[in-house]
Amino acid sequence: MTATPTPASERADTFRAGFVSFVGRPNVGKSTLTNALVGEKIAITSPKPQTTRRAIRGIAHRPDGQLIIVDTPGIHRPRTLLGERLNALVESTLGDVDVIGFCVPANEKLGPGDRFINDRLEDFPRAKKVAILTKVDEASRSEIIDQLARLGELREWDAVVPISAVTREQLDVLSDVLLGLMPLSPPLYEDAQTTDEGEDDRIAELIREAALDGAREELPHSLAATVDDREEREDGLLELYASIYVERDSQKGIVIGKGGSRLRQVGETARHEIEALLGRRVYLSLRVKVLKEWQRDPKALGKLGF
Numbered sequence: 001m002t003a004t005p006t007p008a009s010e011r012a013d014t015f016r017a018g019f020v021s022f023v024g025r026p027n028v029g030k031s032t033l034t035n036a037l038v039g040e041k042i043a044i045t046s047p048k049p050q051t052t053r054r055a056i057r058g059i060a061h062r063p064d065g066q067l068i069i070v071d072t073p074g075i076h077r078p079r080t081l082l083g084e085r086l087n088a089l090v091e092s093t094l095g096d097v098d099v100i101g102f103c104v105p106a107n108e109k110l111g112p113g114d115r116f117i118n119d120r121l122e123d124f125p126r127a128k129k130v131a132i133l134t135k136v137d138e139a140s141r142s143e144i145i146d147q148l149a150r151l152g153e154l155r156e157w158d159a160v161v162p163i164s165a166v167t168r169e170q171l172d173v174l175s176d177v178l179l180g181l182m183p184l185s186p187p188l189y190e191d192a193q194t195t196d197e198g199e200d201d202r203i204a205e206l207i208r209e210a211a212l213d214g215a216r217e218e219l220p221h222s223l224a225a226t227v228d229d230r231e232e233r234e235d236g237l238l239e240l241y242a243s244i245y246v247e248r249d250s251q252k253g254i255v256i257g258k259g260g261s262r263l264r265q266v267g268e269t270a271r272h273e274i275e276a277l278l279g280r281r282v283y284l285s286l287r288v289k290v291l292k293e294w295q296r297d298p299k300a301l302g303k304l305g306f
């Protein structure tokens with residue numbers, strides 16, 4: 001991983017800094033955990049599986065160290081070119097991190113999907129491995145104990161930590177544990193930075209998230225968003241021109257809704273989020289475009305930043 005070191009640090013030589021990546025089946029709570037640790041909304045969360053597409057980094061700053069979080073889309077068997085690229089992204093990310101946090105929800109039994117991912121962790125011997133039992137607020141005590149025992153059977157973990165990102169139970173323990181496994185290092189980022197993802201990418205994620213909200217089951221895999229243009233208005237408003245991409249005309253109809261009602265709602269929601277992110281007023285113009293079979297088309301994938 002490349003990062004710009006903070007110049008001339010006066011910090012003690014016990015400072016630790018490094019990269020961690022959370023892996024696990026879709027929907028186990030990786031994005032929510034990232035947000036909870038970083039304390040700012042940077043990765044999209046959605047109740048639908050496989051919505052995290054980018055390796056978004058969030059940085060948790062602590063007096064004694066920095067946790068740089070690389071949010072991966074999850075390891076899964078590829079079915080499309082997009083799937084393959086996601087897997088390639090996961091491999092290049094995981095080959096480079098200091099710690100891998102393997103996330104398993106406390107309220108679901110360990111399944112073949114979890115075992116598949118656990119087996120893949122063998123490919124990354126350099127990284128320390130921590131098992132994170134997520135969503136403990138949704139599980140009974142006996143379920144948690146049961147699940148911890150099963151996790152322990154999978155491998156020798158460097159640590160096993162049960163948490164809830166929603167109630168924040170044990171989050172401080174988790175960040176202590178993760179930091180303790182990081183190398184001694186000067187800070188790798190400035191204090192004020194919480195993510196190094198480009199602003200337009202973050203805006204595009206917010207638009208994508210708004211467009212997915214309440215959308216039909218098949219939409220998540222077919223939706224992408226880009227920011228195409230921005231213009232400063234004299235009255236201080238920032239004009240943003242963005243596109244939402246779908247694969248089929250029928251999906252375009254779903255996104256736009258009757259008489260454009262749904263798209264208006266998406267625009268409203270996204271604009272509020274973007275204004276909160278940028279701390280200023282925004283005019284948002286959204287266009288919905290059909291990019292046929294973009295998940296299988298290398299040119300289209302490049303255009304959308306994959």
Ligand SMILES: Nc1nc2c(ncn2[C@@H]2O[C@H](COP(=O)(O)OP(=O)(O)OP(=O)(O)O)[C@@H](O)[C@H]2O)c(=O)[nH]1
Binds near residue numbers: 164
């Ligand atoms: N009760 C409870 N729900 C949680 C917790 N963490 C996440 N969730 C919920 O679980 C769902 C999935 O969370 P995400 O953070 O999007 O999961 P993910 O693993 O990043 O999912 P993908 O992006 O599909 O890989 C969301 O509806 C979250 O609100 C938790 O600690 N407790």
